[in-house]
Amino acid sequence: MSILAPAGDAPARTYAAYARPFWQRVVLSREFAVVALLIAAFVYSQTQVDYFDSPQTLYYLFRDSAAILLLALPMTAIIVTGEIDLSVASTVGLTSVAFGMLSNDAGLPVGVAAVAAIVIGALCGAVNGVLVAYVGLPSIAVTIGTLALFRGIAAGLLGTESRTNFPDGWTDLAKQRIVEGQPYPVILLAFVVLALAFAWMLHFSTFGRGIYEIGLNDEAAHFTGVPVARTKAILFVLAGAVAGFVGIYTTLVTGVARAENSAGLELQVIAAVLLGGVSIFGGRGALPGVIAGVLLIGVIQRAMLLNGQTINIINIVIGTLLVLSVTAPRLLAPLQRAVSARKTARASDRAQDSAGKRSLS
């Protein structure tokens, strides 16, 4: 990797940086398959599904997928380390309630309440982070616990009531389009900024390389100087903060702060991340695939809704797709092994030939 190589006086490498040419590395990747599938699904829906080509479709698609898109960013990083965060949707619920109560009951200005909600979200993430990274508990157990805990606190604070008194300026902002008449809601701007930040963090920073190393082998990562515990803790705090932001967005876009907001969303986020090619075992995955994964699920959902399918059929299709995408590498593995075995067989044949010659001479 170029960043690791000392600049300037390093001797030129005598071997190729990659085994395969650039286009192969792009086209034959898991991420590209998801992007291709997304484009195929979109083109198909555009031509075959009634009403899909109306300008509302993309607007609703982005607006409904925004929460999942945002939460998928930190979730990708966490799953790449080999951990998981099941509590993000509950954090959304809790921060939604906190935001609603702070601005409605405590009378804080919306901006202050929003900052407070993000801080509360980050604190929720810190609870997960400390328990997972420093106490060393398995993240699936910790976050199942906090999934119930955060939702429970939210329900305890607001019960079955809701808070709906938000200034029109703010609720309109959440629903506004970037350019009037175009199908892009303003939330996409926030998403693009965050996506660029997370892409830089994951794919272009030392911190990000540590994330992948932890996922591949956290002990090896530790011995090469990656601060394993701190990295994990930071990621959980980031997930909490993003969940706080989503809590505010969800509250403003629906106009309602309820304890039940976004219940069950964590599974949709994780499904999209896995569909996007991130390995649940850690160490593998990239953001472009994840973003395409979220949008792919969104496009399929919208197309099937417009086609009049019921939610059960939609869930069957998306579930099947997910299972296929997770099992595909396993199913293809024997094939790949066969191919590489033939290659190494040929290579070792050649090696034996030359060794034989040398011993003769």
Next chain:
Amino acid sequence: MKFHNRRFARAAAVTLIASLALTACGGDGGSTADGEGDGESLSITFIPKNLGNPYFDTSNAGGEEAIEEFGGSYEQVGPAEGSPDGQVQYINTATQQGRDALVISANDPDALCDAIGEARDAGIPVVTFDADTNPECRDIFVNQADAEGIARVQVELIADQIGGSGEIAFLSAAANATNQNAWIELMEAELAANYPDIEVVDTVYGDDDDQKSFDQTAALLQSHPDLAGIISPTTVGIAAAARYLSTSDSKGEVKLTGLGTPNQMREYVEDGTVEAFALWNPADLGYLAAYAAKALADGEIEGEGDTFEAGRLGEYTVGADNTVLLGDPFEFNADNIGDFDF
């Protein structure tokens, strides 16, 4: 690791942006849906709280019956679980498809308002039934029963069954349940005004929990040996109380009525534990909601004071807050319970 080097990421970013741009171009070229109905074949979409719920299967079958009568097309869509977020998606979709009217049972009084507002802005009338949104959100709410009707019918049933005099008790849901408390208050007022020989000796709370309601019924019978009747204005409570009574010595002696659903109460009506209980008829509710949607779509009604014809149910008038009242609760007894499945 072959994924995170600059060139790959750059290429991936380009691919992604290209795909987004592609989707964008596609979106702009589209035409808007032609939404206006021609009055002959109205397309009406029913959105229940959730699918696979026998109550809504019954009510929406009523809606379908009505729509068939006036020759429209019926569609039922909805979320798997009763969540407002799920319903919003279906409302948006129906708006895009340019349906002629929407009939919704709302999972939340506030959370659907925006989506419903967008539908109404697109010229689609919205009827709520069973569970209302805030009155300013929708066009018309078809109310299954008003509190006075619910209270009066239950008092009439118990008074009839115990012969107009004796001790009765209430088995309610949670102590702070708004609906139940309002009904109990109205029932007490009704009893005090018109049934001087009936005395309310106790009100117990089963918290809409089957086991707790069962135990509370047992305790009620022990502490009030002369109890003549129990009113349980909650479907969980009445079923649990009936289960207790059906195996106790008081079966048939202590009368039980309240609000229940036919499927839960069938065996107790058939074995004589319960003579009659009340609830609205969901099929009629859906039927009326469909006719209200048609009347709105045709421009027959706009708001309070307007009247419309609802098939076999007759003529209805839109009341205060743009509400249409189905009527008094429906009485289920041994003669008619076989006709219902919800």
